[in-house]
Amino acid sequence: MAGSPTVGAFFTQRVVVGVGDMAAGNNSSIILSTFALGSCIGVVMHDSATKASALLHFMLPDSTISPEKAAKQPAMFADTGFPHMMKAFLGLKGAANRAKCYIAGGAGVISGTDAFKIGERNIAAARVFVQRLGLTVVAADVGGINNRTLHLNIGTGELTMKSPVETRTIQLR
Numbered sequence: 001m002a003g004s005p006t007v008g009a010f011f012t013q014r015v016v017v018g019v020g021d022m023a024a025g026n027n028s029s030i031i032l033s034t035f036a037l038g039s040c041i042g043v044v045m046h047d048s049a050t051k052a053s054a055l056l057h058f059m060l061p062d063s064t065i066s067p068e069k070a071a072k073q074p075a076m077f078a079d080t081g082f083p084h085m086m087k088a089f090l091g092l093k094g095a096a097n098r099a100k101c102y103i104a105g106g107a108g109v110i111s112g113t114d115a116f117k118i119g120e121r122n123i124a125a126a127r128v129f130v131q132r133l134g135l136t137v138v139a140a141d142v143g144g145i146n147n148r149t150l151h152l153n154i155g156t157g158e159l160t161m162k163s164p165v166e167t168r169t170i171q172l173r
Contacts, residue, residue: 001064003073018056020076021051025086028155037148039119041053041078041126043161044150045089045135046157052094053154056085060118061125077088078125100172101135102159104150106142118142139170 005068017023017034025032031054034042043056056075063070065076074080090100106123123142130137146163153159157172 019057020059020073020086022054022056022075022081022088024052024085024092025154026053026092026094027049030154032152032154033150034147037150038107038109039105039122040140041103041122042102042148042150043082043085043126043130044159044172045085045094045099046101046151046154046159047089047094047098047151047160048100048157049095049098049156050093052089052092052099053152054085054089054094055150055152055170056081058122061121078122078129078138082133096134099135100157101137102128102150102161102170102172103130103137103140103142104148104161106110107144107146107148109145109147141168149151 014031014033015023023032035058040057040059045054049142058078058081059076061078064079070077070080074084103126106119108119141161146165149162151160159170159172161168
């Protein structure tokens with residue numbers, strides 16, 4: 001019957017990655033999701049050969065403002081979150097040289113002048129770590145004023161980015 005769900009759709013599980021958190025997996029029945037990225041950054045990694053995938057939702061660029069918090073919640077900061085994500089990704093047999101990445105967020109969501117420029121600083125931190133780790137970024141949607149939501153289907157490598165102004169699908173293969 002047209003429009004009927006597939007058997008696999010009955011077994012799909014969504015793993016929601018909250019603010020300052022990270023999730024990784026290689027189960028083809030999982031969708032990794034994070035919602036409402038404002039000034040935060042979402043980093044998605046996918047290795048199509050092994051299905052190893054990771055999603056990091058970091059809030060701030062630098063953990064030196066709160067080393068205690070970084071020790072308890074490393075995904076909150078770019079400088080501790082990227083190594084945390086890479087360790088999980090590599091542990092699932094993901095390879096950095098095969099990984100395809102997508103970066104979203106870093107919006108200026110505070111009305112008026114944002115003296116702290118958190119979104120801009122987060123974008124800069126993400127670029128530093130992506131370059132340092134030699135990762136391939138296939139696309140990015142950063143800056144502006146709109147929030148973004150990400151959904152990665154581990155089985156297909158299909159990433160959906162939704163914002164108030166558009167919905168975009170990207171293949172991370």
